[in-house]
Amino acid sequence: MTSLSMAESLWPKISAILPPDEDHFPLDFSDKVGASVVEMLRRSRRQLYTGTPAADRLVGAQIVLDVSWEKLNTGTWRHVDKEWRRVYSYGCLFKVCALCGEEPSEDDLMQAVHTCDMGLLMGAAIMDDQLQVLVRILQKEVKKDTIIEEEHTKAKRMKLTLPDVPLIGEEQALPRVKCPSLESFKKKFLLPHKAVVLEGTIDHWPALNQHPWSLEYLKSVAGCRTVPVEVGSRYTDEEWSQTLMTLNEFIDRYILKHNDTGQDGRTPICGYLAQHQLFEQIPELKDDIRLPDYCCLGDGDEDDVTINAWFGPAGTVSPLHQDPQHNFLAQVVGRKYIRLYSPDDSAKLYPHPSQLLHNTSQVEVENPDTERFPDFSKAPYRECVLCPGDVLFIPVQHWHYVRSLEQSFSVSFWWS
Template identity: 45%
Template sequence: MNNIIGEVLKLLDSSLSTDFDYSNVNQSLDFLFRKSFNDCQSDNILVSLSSVEAVLEKVWESLHTGVWDNASDDIRKLYSHASLLKTKLLLKTSNNEIALKKTIKAIDMGLLMGNSFKNELTQAATLLCKALQLYNSVSPAALVCNDNKSNDNNCTLDRTGDHILTIHQPSLETFLRDFLQPKIPVKITGNMEHWPALSKWEDLNYLIKLAGPRLVPVEIGSSYTDSEWSQKLITLEEFINTRILENNEKPTYLAQHQLFNQIPELKDDIRVPDYCYLTENDGEEPDINAWLGPKGTVSPTHYDPKNNFLAQVVGSKDIILYDPKWSKCLYPYEDKFLMNTAQVNPIKPDLSKFSNFPQAKATLCTLNKGEMLFIPPGWWHRVESLSVSFSVSFWWK
């Protein structure tokens, strides 16, 4: 335990020696930051901690004023550096189980809200999670996901749409010629058999043990287009125990999150499909996102600007796809932030408002464990989990 804590402190010391005079940061914030940094060298750790928390509170207010995309890079860098400093101060106060979880939370706030020192913060979180495992040496009983739950949704499209073509392990040449270049969706089987995630992620306790204290953003509500939809930061352990294993009135979804950048240990369990390297940009890695949630989570009908491989690791999903030629029949929102999202719900369409929707022809897909779906850019798709589900998406150009 002490060896791990010492390794983390050494890592943080080397980072905190970096110049942090960010020219565009408000002078009062800079003063507080310097005060907390200087006090860190003394024995008055609680005063130092109070100072750095004041910095973080002020920066938090600044980050949540206006549009997130317009947040100053200097402000976000200050948040990262203050989080790094807070991590060191917390480790100096105590290293018991509760203190370690609080420290990991501080690190994740720096990773999620900041834009710098990501390698240092990520390494520190990985090491501290290993230290936490020493408090829980006894492995709990496996929490195995059951993907045979019945589907009680009201979809009737199985009688009005074509089922997607399924092909087993196509060659790169076949995929490029028959699907990627003509932009035709296809379900591929047999290409995930070597993924460790297929067996490991079935046990939710594996995820809890590996990354339970890690802070993740979740979506609360049936769809991001609903007025009551919201977002929240909770630990992965809390999310699994209270939002996946227990029934909730509002579905909660860890959706479109770059979990594998935040927790690289999980990335070791997956493999980037070779097809993703058929790209215009040589050497560019795809964007990898995680999608974890209970039965009933829905991504409303939308399209993405990039090629998309959706790989199903745990559970099953129903997917409804529409060719881009049917875009007008799906009535996209006019709001610039939702222009890639359809107003019409294909499960229960309001034909009094969306009279042209019946002209749109659906393509249907049930994606099961170990299968991947290629979704070309511009293709509309609605995704619904039929059970507890863990999917990984790969976006590339």
Template identity: 50%
Template sequence: MATCLPKELQDVVPGCKKALHLETLDKSKLGAPFFFVLAQSAERLFQGRFQESLGFATNVLDYSWEKLNTGHWKDVDVCWREVFTFGSLFKAVCQYGMRDRFNTMDAIKTCDLGLLMGAPVLDNILSRLVAVLQNSARGTTKRPQEQCSKSPPTSQVPKRPRTLILPVIDSEKKVPRVHCPSLKSFLLNYMRKRQPVIIQSNMEHWPARNHRPWSLEYLRQIAGCRTVPVELGRRYTEESWSQALMTVDEFIDKYIVQKSSDVGYLAQHQLFDQIPELREDIRVPDYCCLGDGEEDDIVINAWFGPKGTVSPLHHDPQHNLLAQVVGSKYVRLYAEEVSDCVYPHEGHLLHNTSQVDVENPDLQQFPRFKSAPYLECTLEPGEMLYIPPRYWHYIRSLDVSFSVSFWWS
């Protein structure tokens, strides 16, 4: 019954078990015993028996987590991702309803794990639920980041300087810059010719670049308590590279403010699907409409990290506009035609990644790399770099940086 749910959630969460449409799940793949546990969690949720519902939901999440982490992600049946979302929904509502044992941050984290690992159900209910929970958390404190993080104030954090050699751009190898080309000009002169180019003055209408400028303080306020996946290590080709889940507050404190000796990078994450408030601060460039797909097919990723993060030399299968919102990055580009000179890894997993350390190459091991022609640039705030499909690119951040990539076919 709706009256058994917390009042703040009644406009988001359906009022009865029937409205969840659990019968649409594939019972043949889930199995009758597992489906029974899921249904029992829902039944008790709407009866207001949160303790019992939470126990069933925890079992649902534990079992579906094992299914999600068995084999390659693309081979996981979507029904297990949907079930994980339902389990996260039930658990988060229970946590919020049992605030004598849990706080709102626990429920927010549960929603984020569901958004990261699950699949959208009920019109992406977790995204709408977490927005309500976050507003509730903000109402309990004057500064939202103080509610989300127990880290020391920024002024008390010791700062250790990190030195990096800034690149000198070869004037003969500069990526060309153009000022707001027309769609026709961009299509004919760059997309069809597979020519990298930097587009200037095309981001000034973004709220993130004018009346809602992105700063660490702003990102804390909007997303500080949200859980995100962070890459740990200088580059994903190293054996020591790993990933960890942490809040945006924790990430900023450890890897940006404190300047940890380790490198953390919030990289290639669909942050704007997870946090729609940040999505409102950016705009999809009109150039992305020149592809064969629909606007909904455009993949938008966030790249947020400290000075010194590196994306090893690699290529992607789609068109890419890399928009620099905060900070600057050094970029090196190699055409597909010189792929033999950049020595791709053997095997399927890293076939699109070079073995060469671009700025410190071992020319005895990779002699052809020295003769490979390339383009390079320093991508500045407010600029977009067009990278054609299968064009090799290496990227290093020169200071604290936030980039947004738009991939389209």
């Protein structure tokens, strides 16, 4: 498709979702946003409806983004006022319209998608979640590159043939139950805070049947989308960091090319895609999963359940830690080795003394330093290998260690 024909087909779709004129385009802000900033927004709105050249509109939109970005990155995130997040989202909207209003190139389209994602990640919803509607239109125009090089696929298969799976004894093995009733689950596992592997409870998920979450599928649905990624062997390591990249880049760099190992033989890269943000940002993936029925036994409603995504290559590790809520960990792709400890044995697990990591153990679970942590071996534990279709119930405050045996995609549900 030429850039001219693309513009002719794209802009009518974008303009159709915009307000028909300035009078119907809301720009209402509190006194927390300065008058000069509001005037810049109004100017950008006016330019949108008066035939101002795209280059000039792009300059105005970038000024709004630069000013609001500074506000978003001053102090801690929780202290950023929502009004400034809305300003940032409006800046993203105006920039996308400028990029796509005349003759967008393929690079312009990719930049527009990235801009929408930045607004969804850093901004706040505006005009009935306009950026979410806009990015769906743009995605259909972006050429989907779902081809995965054959040698990478072969290398991946070779690596999956010999995963390092620990031998699990009968005494340590977590119980497995197939589709228990709500009453049975509550009585036998929820109330006594007893971990269990649930089988057959998510077989109806589209992610496991109608739309299996292969790399090809993930690339076709969301490959061009920019997502937050955590990079490093584990979050307690000094080299751990966070960055933004497209899902295509993440898969190519950290999933398909995950044969760069550290001196200890472990893969030094793990990728956690933004926790719950991934599903809020990309509803197509959220449509492929379902809330476990057992969450209805909690005190809150569906909106109180936090959904998290965990996607990474073989060898990624979550250090031994505990969470303040119950957790259903649903395995969609690959297998994971998981070990659990009771909160009653916390002292034997040597939590970090710092407040920041007080919920994380200092011990390398599968290679413990017995001289530094002599009581660790005295702590009893249960363990399992979680396979696709399995759901692990991790009771609140139970310590858990996780290692991906293969390329893995899991979804966790935190609830109280």
